[in-house]
Amino acid sequence: MASFKKIARRSFLIGSAAIVGGVAFGAYYVSRPAPNPLKPAEGEAAFNPFVMISNDKITLIAPRAEMGQGVHTTWAALIAEELDVTLDQVEVIHGPAATAYYNSALLGEVIPSKGYDKSRFVHSLGEALGHAGKLMDMQVTGGSSSMKDGYERMRAAGASARETLKLAAANRLGIASSQLSTRDGKVIAPGNVEIAYTELAAEAAGLEPVEAQLRHRSEWKLLGKAQPRVDMPGKATGTAKFGIDIRLPGMKFAALKANPHLGGAMNGFDASEALQMPGVEQVVDLGNAFAVVGSNTWLAIQATEAVAADWGPAPIPGTQAEIHNAIRAAFDAEPNSTLRDDGDVSALPQGAQEVSAEYEVPFLAHATMEPLNATALYDGSKLQLWSGNQGPLLTRNHCADASGIEPEQVEVNTLLMGGGFGRRGEMDFSVYAAKLARQMRGTPVQLTWSREEDMTHDFYRPGAMARMRGAVKDGSAVLLDGQIASQALTPQLMSRWFGMTPAGPDTALVDGAFNQPYGIPNYRIRGHAADLQVPIGAWRSVGASFNGFFMESFMDEMAHAAGADPLEFRLTLTRQEWAPAAKVLETVKEMSGWTGNAPDGVGRGVAMTYSFGTPVAQVIEVAEEDGLIRLKKAWIAADLGVALDPQNLEAQMFGGMAYGLSAAMFGEITFAEGAAEQGNFPDYDAIRMHTMPEVEVRILEEQSHISGAGEPGTPPAAPALANALFDLTGKRARRLPLMHDFDLLI
Amino acid sequence: MPTDLRINGKTHQVDLPDDVPLLWVLRDEVGLTGTKFGCGVAACGACTVHIDGEAVRSCQVALSDVWGEVTTIEGLGTPDAMAAIQQAWVEHQVAQCGYCQSGQIMQAASLLAENPAPSDSEIDEAMQGNLCRCGTYPRIRAAIHSAAQKMQEA
Numbered sequence: 001m002a003s004f005k006k007i008a009r010r011s012f013l014i015g016s017a018a019i020v021g022g023v024a025f026g027a028y029y030v031s032r033p034a035p036n037p038l039k040p041a042e043g044e045a046a047f048n049p050f051v052m053i054s055n056d057k058i059t060l061i062a063p064r065a066e067m068g069q070g071v072h073t074t075w076a077a078l079i080a081e082e083l084d085v086t087l088d089q090v091e092v093i094h095g096p097a098a099t100a101y102y103n104s105a106l107l108g109e110v111i112p113s114k115g116y117d118k119s120r121f122v123h124s125l126g127e128a129l130g131h132a133g134k135l136m137d138m139q140v141t142g143g144s145s146s147m148k149d150g151y152e153r154m155r156a157a158g159a160s161a162r163e164t165l166k167l168a169a170a171n172r173l174g175i176a177s178s179q180l181s182t183r184d185g186k187v188i189a190p191g192n193v194e195i196a197y198t199e200l201a202a203e204a205a206g207l208e209p210v211e212a213q214l215r216h217r218s219e220w221k222l223l224g225k226a227q228p229r230v231d232m233p234g235k236a237t238g239t240a241k242f243g244i245d246i247r248l249p250g251m252k253f254a255a256l257k258a259n260p261h262l263g264g265a266m267n268g269f270d271a272s273e274a275l276q277m278p279g280v281e282q283v284v285d286l287g288n289a290f291a292v293v294g295s296n297t298w299l300a301i302q303a304t305e306a307v308a309a310d311w312g313p314a315p316i317p318g319t320q321a322e323i324h325n326a327i328r329a330a331f332d333a334e335p336n337s338t339l340r341d342d343g344d345v346s347a348l349p350q351g352a353q354e355v356s357a358e359y360e361v362p363f364l365a366h367a368t369m370e371p372l373n374a375t376a377l378y379d380g381s382k383l384q385l386w387s388g389n390q391g392p393l394l395t396r397n398h399c400a401d402a403s404g405i406e407p408e409q410v411e412v413n414t415l416l417m418g419g420g421f422g423r424r425g426e427m428d429f430s431v432y433a434a435k436l437a438r439q440m441r442g443t444p445v446q447l448t449w450s451r452e453e454d455m456t457h458d459f460y461r462p463g464a465m466a467r468m469r470g471a472v473k474d475g476s477a478v479l480l481d482g483q484i485a486s487q488a489l490t491p492q493l494m495s496r497w498f499g500m501t502p503a504g505p506d507t508a509l510v511d512g513a514f515n516q517p518y519g520i521p522n523y524r525i526r527g528h529a530a531d532l533q534v535p536i537g538a539w540r541s542v543g544a545s546f547n548g549f550f551m552e553s554f555m556d557e558m559a560h561a562a563g564a565d566p567l568e569f570r571l572t573l574t575r576q577e578w579a580p581a582a583k584v585l586e587t588v589k590e591m592s593g594w595t596g597n598a599p600d601g602v603g604r605g606v607a608m609t610y611s612f613g614t615p616v617a618q619v620i621e622v623a624e625e626d627g628l629i630r631l632k633k634a635w636i637a638a639d640l641g642v643a644l645d646p647q648n649l650e651a652q653m654f655g656g657m658a659y660g661l662s663a664a665m666f667g668e669i670t671f672a673e674g675a676a677e678q679g680n681f682p683d684y685d686a687i688r689m690h691t692m693p694e695v696e697v698r699i700l701e702e703q704s705h706i707s708g709a710g711e712p713g714t715p716p717a718a719p720a721l722a723n724a725l726f727d728l729t730g731k732r733a734r735r736l737p738l739m740h741d742f743d744l745l746i
Numbered sequence: 747m748p749t750d751l752r753i754n755g756k757t758h759q760v761d762l763p764d765d766v767p768l769l770w771v772l773r774d775e776v777g778l779t780g781t782k783f784g785c786g787v788a789a790c791g792a793c794t795v796h797i798d799g800e801a802v803r804s805c806q807v808a809l810s811d812v813w814g815e816v817t818t819i820e821g822l823g824t825p826d827a828m829a830a831i832q833q834a835w836v837e838h839q840v841a842q843c844g845y846c847q848s849g850q851i852m853q854a855a856s857l858l859a860e861n862p863a864p865s866d867s868e869i870d871e872a873m874q875g876n877l878c879r880c881g882t883y884p885r886i887r888a889a890i891h892s893a894a895q896k897m898q899e900a
Contacts, residue, residue, distance in 0.1 A: 068843030068880045228839065235844030236835040237828060238780020238819030242845060245779035253774050278763045296762065297783070298770035369784055369792060369845040369879050418782070418845025419879050451785045647839060651885070655842055658881020681789035681877060690870035692883040 037098030045205035047161035049100040050079055050154060053201040058083075058090045058185060063101035064150075065141035065390040066094070066231060067368075067420030068655070069710045070648040073229045075150050077222045077645065082158030082215065084182040085197070087222070092230045097392030097412040101139040105149035114340070114515040116578045116610055116703075137393035142425050142538055144612035144708025147644060151706050152214070159212035168204035169195050217642075226647035231416065243388035243415040246375045248444040252281065255300035256432055256449050257307065258289035258457050260675040262535055265312035266290070274306040283307060286435050291447055293440070301450050314674020316533050323671060324360075327465050327530045330485040335526035337505030340514040343522035345469075345481040352471035352478050355561045357554055359468070361546045361736045362668040364461035365676070365684060366539060370418020371454040372429040376437030377444035378403070383410045383434055384444075388417035390425035394497055398427040399434035410434075421659065422538030426459055426496070452679035459537025460669055460676075462487045466513075466550035471522075472562035476572055479522040482554070484510050484547060487536050488529040512544030512715055513551050517610050519576030534671070540659050541711035544611035548715025549664070549722070549736065552607035556723045557732065565596040566723065567606045567619075574608070580639045580703040581610060584617040587637035587698055592619040602632075603728025609715035613707030615639050618657060618720040620693065622728050628745040629728065631661070631693040631721070639700040641707050649709050650697040656713020657695070662686035664718035665744055668737050691745055749809055753778065754821030764810035769793045771809055772818060780819040780848050784877070791876030794849035795819075801856035803875075819848035822855060830900070831855050834893035842880035850876050854890050863894050 038046035038061070044054040052059040060083075062075035076092040095101070162182050169187040170177040172195070180187050186194045217224070234240030259266055269290055271283035279299030284291045290307060292300040317323050348354055374387035376399075383403055389395045392412045400407040417424050433447040449457070464486035471479035488506035495501050506529060514525035539545065559569035567589055574581040585608055588594070598604045601624045608617040616638040623632050636653045643649055666685040670677045678684040722733035725742055733741060748761045753776060760775050772778045772795070781804055784792030788803040795804045798814035823829035828836070831854055841847045850873070857864055857872040864872065869887055878886070 068841075070842070226839075228836070229841070231844065232836050232839060232841055233825045233828070235841035235847050236832040236851065237823060237825050238778075238848045239825055240844055241779075242782075244783065247777055247779065296766060296770055296774045298766055298774075298786075299763070301786075367879060369782070369790070369843060369877070371783065417843060419843045421879075448783070451787070651839070651842060651882070654884060655881040658883070659879065662879070662881075680787055681785050682787065686877055686879060687881065687883075688875075688877060689873040689883045689886065691874075692881065695884050 034098070034100040034102070037096050037100055040205065043202045045201045047164055047204070047209060048157045049098065050157040051083065051161040053197050053204070055198050055201055058085055058197060060090050060092050061095035062092050063095045063098070063139060064146045065388070065414065065417055065420055065424065067141070067388070067390070067417035067424065069652055070229055070645065071141065071146050072231060073227050074645050074648060075146065075154060076230065077227050078150050078154035079158035081220055081222045082155045083162050085185045087227055087230060089185045094414045097139060097396045097414070099137065099139070099393065103138050103140050103145055103149050104153070105145040106138060106140055106143045115613060116515070116517050116581070137397060139391065139393045140425065141390040141420070142422060144614070144710040144712065147706055148613065148708060151642070155214050159214060160209050163210035163212040164207050165197050165200050165204050167207055167210055168200045172203060223644050225645070227645055229648070240416055242370055242418050243375070243386060244370055244373045244418070244448060246386045246415065246446060248375070248377065251375070251444040251446055252293050252440070253295065253297040253300055254291045254293040254436060254445050254447045255297060255304050256289055256291050256447055256453055257304040257309070258453065259311045260456055261311055261314035262316065262457070262674050262676070263533065264288070264314045264674065267310040267312055269307050269309035271307045274303040277303045277306060284436055284439050286432055289432060291432070291436050293436070293445060297448050316671065316674045318673050320670045320672065323463065323532065323534065326532045327463060327485050330528035330530040331467060331483055333528060336488060336529040337510055337527040339505060339507070339510055339525060339527070341524045342520070345479055345522045345524045348471055349473060349478045349522070352473040353561060354469065354471050355558050356469045357557055357734060359466045359550045359553060359734045361464050361549060362670070363463040363534065364539060364663050364667045365455050365458045365669050365678070366419070366421045366423035367455060367684060367686065368417070368419030368421060368423055371449045371451050372423070373446065373448040374430045374433035375444065375446040376433040378437040378441055380441055381409065383437060384413070385410060385430055385434060386413045386415055387430045387433065388415045388420070388424055389430055390420050391427070395427050395430045398431050402431045403434050403438045421540045422542070423458065425538055451681070455679050455684060456676040458669070458676070459535045461539035461542060461545060462489065462534070462536040464546040468550060468554040470554060470558045472558050475562045475564045476569065477518070477520045477558050477562070480518070480520045480524070482513055482525045482550065483528060484513055484525070484550065485528040485530055486546070487532050487534060489536055489538070489542060492536055493538065508543040510543065510547065512547030512609055512611055515610065516551055517578035517581040517615065518573040520573060540656065541611055541714040544609060544711070544715040545660065545663070548607070548609040548611070549718040552609060552716060552719030553722050553733070556605070556719070556726065567594055567596065570606070570608055581608060581615040583700060583702050584608060584615045584637040584639055587700060588617040588619045588635045591635040591637065591696055591698060592621070594619060598727055603724045603726070605720045605723025605725070605727055607716035607719035607723060609712070611712045611715050613705060614709065614712035616653070616712045616716050618716040620720040620724045622721070622724045624728065625745070628743050629725065630745045631691060634693040634695045636695065636697045636713065637700060638697070638712060639702050639707070640709060641701060641703045641705050643699045643701050646699050649699050652709045653697045653699070653713040654695045656711060657717045658687050658692060660714040660717025661721060664721050664736055665738050685746070751812060752815040754817060760809065762809055765808045767805050768795070768807040768809060768812055768816065769804040772804065778818050778820055782845055782848055784846065789877070790846070791853060792846050792849040794852040794876065796852060796856060799856065799859060801853050819852060822851065829855070830896050831858065831893045834889040834896065838885045838889040838892065840882050840885040840889050842882055846876060846878045850878065850886055854886070854893070858890070858894055858897060862898055864890065
C-alpha cells in the first residue's frame with residue numbers, strides 16, 4: 001500500500017513533462033484490475049464490479065454521485081445496452097466505496113493541452129494518467145467525466161456479463177454459445193427456449209468472465225434515445241431518499257456551528273445556557289466547531305445560537321478591499337503559467353487597432369438546495385456513514401483519519417444528493433459527522449448544517465480578475481494577450497484531498513481562456529496565482545466559469561472594435577481552428593434567427609466556450625419591460641460527440657446555463673473579518689421561474705470523442721447575457737453580478 | 747402538552763414545544779421526509795405543504811398554529827398511485843437533483859386547484875417563491891400546463 005501512494009505522488013505532477021516517466025510506470029502498475037468489491041451471497045453472481053444477478057433480481061452498480069445530472073440512468077443504460085436488459089427490469093444502486101470504481105477520465109483532463117486538438121500522444125497520456133486515478137482513490141464524480149469514463153468500460157462490463165450468462169446457458173443445454181441470443185434479461189435458445197438471467201445466476205457464478213466485442217452504434221436499442229430516469233418516480237413522490245432523509249432507530253438530531261472566521265480556531269465555548277433549552281441533550285466539541293445534539297434538528301439549530309463560543313481570527317485579510325488588492329497584486333508577480341503562447345504578442349501587428357479591458361468577478365457559494373449534512377453511527381469497532389458525497393473513498397479515508405480508526409473500519413453509504421456542483425466533493429461535512437458519532441458510541445446521529453452554516457462555510461468559487469489586451473484588423477482578431485489573476489485551485493484542493501501540493505502550473509486558473517478554439521495568430525494566456533488563503537473549491541466548471549466570462553466578453557469588445565458582427569467574428573476565428581466550435585455557433589445562429597440587428601427595446605448576445613471537451617454556444621435575448629430588463633429567450637447548441645441520452649443532455653445544458661445565469665445576475669460572496677457576509681437566499685438569490693428565459697437546446701454529435709455534459713452549459717451563460725445587455729443598453733458589463741449595474745427584473 | 751395533528755388523513759399526536767415549525771415536526775417527529783428543509787426563512791419553498799388545501803411554507807408555521815388538515819407530498823400520491831400532477835412531472839422528466847421538487851409539486855397542485863388553466867404569467871406569479879438550483883423551470887412550466895390539460899379532460 002505504501003508503494004502505491006509513492007507512485008501516485010510521483011506520477012501526479014500536473015502539467016509537467018515529468019508526467020511521462022511517472023505515468024508510464026504507474027499505468028503499467030495499475031492496468032491490473034482492482035478487486036471486485038461486490039460480495040455475492042449464495043446463488044448470486046457478481047460478474048464484475050458493475051453487474052450482480054441473484055435468483056430474483058438484476059442489480060447494476062452506478063458508482064457515481066447522483067446529484068441531479070442523471071448519471072445513474074445513463075450509466076446503467078451503458079451496461080444494459082450490452083447486457084440486453086431494459087432499465088425497468090433492473091435495480092440501479094450506487095454501491096460501496098471501492099478502488100474498482102476509480103474514475104479513469106478525471107485525471108486525464110488535467111493535462112495542460114488545449115483538449116480539442118488532442119494528438120494521439122496527448123490522448124494516450126491522458127488515458128494513462130487516468131489509470132493513475134485508481135491509485136489515488138479517485139472514485140470521484142466531477143469534471144464532467146462520468147460518460148467519458150464509463151462509455152467503453154460499462155458497455156464492456158455489460159457485454160462480458162451477457163456472454164458469461166450465455167456460456168452458462170450453453171453448458172446447461174449442451175449446445176454452443178453461438179447458437180444462443182439474448183433479449184430482455186433472457187437467454188434465447190433454438191426452439192424458442194427462454195432462460196431468464198436470474199435462473200442462470202448460480203451457474204454463471206462459477207465461470208470465468210467471458211470477454212466480448214462491443215456492438216456497433218447502429219445496433220443500439222437504449223443509448224442515443226431518451227430513457228426515463230430511474231430516480232424520477234421517487235423524486236415526484238417525495239420517496240427518494242437524500243442524505244438528509246436517513247432515519248435510523250434511536251437516531252439523534254444535531255446541528256453544527258463552526259467558526260465563522262474561516263480557517264480560525266475555536267478557543268472554547270460555554271454551553272450552559274444551551275443545555276437548558278428544550279430538546280437539547282449535549283453539546284459536543286468537534287475541534288474548530290461544535291454540535292448541539294438533541295431530539296429535533298430545529299431545536300438543535302436554535303440552541304447553537306445560545307452557545308457562547310470564543311472564535312479565533314481567520315488567516316485571511318479582514319476586508320473585501322484587501323482581498324481584492326491581493327488578487328490584483330498577483331498581476332505584478334511572475335506568472336504561474338503560460339499555457340498558450342502562439343505567435344508573438346509583444347508587438348502590435350502593423351495597421352492593427354489595440355483594444356484592452358479589465359474584468360472582475362466575485363467569490364461564489366454553491367448553495368445546493370439540500371444543506372450539507374451527514375449521518376453516522378460508531379459502534380466501537382466500525383463507523384457507518386450515510387452521506388451524499390462525490391468521493392466515497394476519500395470520504396472513507398478522511399473519516400477514518402479523523403476518528404483514529406482504519407479505513408477498512410469505515411463503511412460509506414452514498415445517498416442521493418440535493419445538488420452537488422462540486423461542494424459535495426469535499427469531506428468536511430462527513431468528517432464532522434464521523435467525529436460526532438465517535439463521541440456518541442452506539443447512538444446514530446444526523447448532523448445538519450443550517451442554510452447559514454452552509455453558505456458561510458463553503459469552499460467558494462474563487463474571485464478572479466482579468467487584464468485583456470487584444471488587437472483587431474480587417475474585421476478580425478489578430479492578437480489576444482490575457483492575464484488571469486485568481487487563487488490557484490489545484491494546490492488547495494489537492495492539499496485538502498490528498499495532503500500534497502502538486503508542483504507546476506494550475507490549469508484550473510486559466511481553463512476556459514488558454515484552450516479556446518480560436519485561430520488568433522498571436523494568442524497568449526498567462527495565469528497569476530494570488531497569495532490568498534480564502535477556502536476555495538470546485539464549482540460547476542470553476543475556472544471556465546470566470547474565464548468564459550472574461551474571454552467571451554472581450555471577444556465581443558474586439559468584434560465591436562473591429563466593426564464586425566459578434567457571431568460572424570467568432571465564426572471566422574473558429575472555422576480556422578476547429579470545425580465543431582464553428583458548428584455550434586452556426587447552429588445557434590440558425591436557431592435564433594440571428595441577424596445582428598435586434599429591434600429597439602431588445603438586445604441579443606452570443607458566447608461560445610469550450611470546456612470539459614464540449615463546445616457550447618448560447619444566444620440570449622433580453623428585453624426592456626416596464627423599465628426593467630427581462631431575460632426572454634435562450635438558444636443553446638452543444639457538441640457532445642456521442643449523445644447518449646438527448647433528453648437528459650438537454651436538461652444538463654439548460655440547467656448548466658441557469659446555474660451560470662444565477663451567478664451572473666445575483667451571485668456574490670464578500671468577506672469581513674474572514675467571515676462570509678451572505679448567509680441565506682435573501683442575500684444570495686438565484687434565477688427563478690419568472691426570471692428564467694424560455695430555452696431551446698440542440699445537441700450535436702460532430703466531434704470525434706464523447707465529451708462532458710455536467711459543466712459546459714455554465715461558462716457561456718454570463719458572457720452571453722452580458723453581451724445582450726450591451727446590445728440593449730450600450731453599457732459594457734465588466735464586473736459581476738450584473739444586478740449592481742443593470743435594472744434586472746428580480 | 748401533546749398536540750393532535752391531522753396529516754395525510756391520519757391523526758398524529760406529537761409532544762414538542764409549541765414553536766417548533768411544522769417542517770421539523772413532519773421530518774424529525776412524524777418521519778415524513780418528503781417535505782424538505784432548504785432555507786428556514788421562507789425564501790426557497792422546498793418545505794411547501796398544504797393546510798386545508800392552501801400551499802404554505804411549513805418552516806414558518808409553528809406547531810401550535812397549524813389550523814387544519816395537513817397534506818404533504820406523500821399524501822398527494824405514491825409511486826404506485828400518483829396524482830395527475832406527479833404523473834406530469836414524470837412525463838416531462840422534470841427533476842434533476844429533485845430536492846426542491848416536493849415543494850414545487852405542492853405549490854403547483856395548489857395553483858391548479860385554484861386555477862385549472864393557468865397562463866404563463868400566472869405560473870410565474872404562483873411559482874416564483876420556489877427555488878430550483880438545477881434550473882428545471884422550463885420543464886416545471888410544461889408539466890403544469892400538461893397536468894392542467896389532463897385534469898380538465900378527466
